[in-house]
Amino acid sequence: MLTRIDHIGIACFDLDATVEFYRATYGFEVFHSEVNEEQGVREAMLKINGTSDGGASYLQLLEPTREDSAVGKWLAKNGEGVHHIAFGTADVDADAAAVRDKGVRVLYDEPRRGSMDSRITFLHPKDCHGVLTELVTAAGSHVQDPQDH
Amino acid sequence: MLTRIDHIGIACFDLDATVEFYRATYGFEVFHSEVNEEQGVREAMLKINGTSDGGASYLQLLEPTREDSAVGKWLAKNGEGVHHIAFGTADVDADAAAVRDKGVRVLYDEPRRGSMDSRITFLHPKDCHGVLTELVTAAGSHVQDPQDH
Numbered sequence: 001m002l003t004r005i006d007h008i009g010i011a012c013f014d015l016d017a018t019v020e021f022y023r024a025t026y027g028f029e030v031f032h033s034e035v036n037e038e039q040g041v042r043e044a045m046l047k048i049n050g051t052s053d054g055g056a057s058y059l060q061l062l063e064p065t066r067e068d069s070a071v072g073k074w075l076a077k078n079g080e081g082v083h084h085i086a087f088g089t090a091d092v093d094a095d096a097a098a099v100r101d102k103g104v105r106v107l108y109d110e111p112r113r114g115s116m117d118s119r120i121t122f123l124h125p126k127d128c129h130g131v132l133t134e135l136v137t138a139a140g141s142h143v144q145d146p147q148d149h
Numbered sequence: 150m151l152t153r154i155d156h157i158g159i160a161c162f163d164l165d166a167t168v169e170f171y172r173a174t175y176g177f178e179v180f181h182s183e184v185n186e187e188q189g190v191r192e193a194m195l196k197i198n199g200t201s202d203g204g205a206s207y208l209q210l211l212e213p214t215r216e217d218s219a220v221g222k223w224l225a226k227n228g229e230g231v232h233h234i235a236f237g238t239a240d241v242d243a244d245a246a247a248v249r250d251k252g253v254r255v256l257y258d259e260p261r262r263g264s265m266d267s268r269i270t271f272l273h274p275k276d277c278h279g280v281l282t283e284l285v286t287a288a289g290s291h292v293q294d295p296q297d298h
Contacts, residue, residue, distance in 0.1 A: 002175050003198060004206070008231075008234055010278070021278055025248055025251055025253060027150065048236070053198060087175070128170070129159070129167050129229045131229070
């Protein structure tokens with residue numbers, strides 16, 4: 001079950017300048033930053049608020065590390081802006097399977113590593129009314145199904 | 150001070166079909182719906198989670214009621230997708246003034262009526278790294294400045 005807006009992914013040309021914009025304009029600070037070579041992005045997570053499921057909502061600022069990454073190609077076509085939205089769940093495997101059963105294309109066979117050691121997958125934007133949609137389970141928050149016990 | 154992701158605004162061609170997509174795919178239900186004639190939109194708010202500032206985060210699904218509305222023109226150019234993001238604050242007037250002082254263009258001279266009797270304004274996307282950004286104070290949540298008393 002999806003229980004929060006986990007983050008809004010924003011593609012930018014210059015991560016440092018964009019981080020500085022959010023800091024100077026709104027006072028948002030960097031909570032975490034990393035390079036994800038598999039995704040081809042350098043990223044900064046700005047924590048905005050806690051959520052009622054015990055998680056949090058972030059802005060995720062993304063700068064491509066190579067032009068042929070998904071974010072790099074998207075930026076070249078669209079310019080800076082909102083790249084994707086992400087919903088948080090305690091069980092990304094179960095939710096990915098459930099939406100796949102409903103006919104929504106899931107882009108990965110198995111969830112991959114996302115920010116802060118989360119596990120993530122993406123849904124095809126053409127199956128989601130134009131919105132590239134990520135499902136994410138934060139590290140340490142996976143809740144096993146009762147039948148696992 | 151901006152204390153939450155208040156909502157993600159998603160533009161769509163057919164509000165009923167898009168509401169049904171979010172219900173059938175994820176189980177998200179309509180919390181509130183209305184027509185905002187000034188904004189030229191018919192909209193549905195889907196509540197996703199509560200937030201640590203006592204508010205909530207929503208998806209806001211937007212169908213234009215006329216082609217010459219801001220959302221109608223945006224849809225004709227971009228197709229369906231994320232139209233804007235909104236940050237919640239207890240004092241939209243103060244935050245709008247603060248960002249204007251920092252050189253960010255604020256689109257309204259005074260905040261206008263948004264969803265659920267909120268008060269809203271927008272920041273120019275070209276001043277926000279490509280992201281059309283809304284600031285919103287929910288109805289009943291305005292906190293007066295000490296100097297007002």
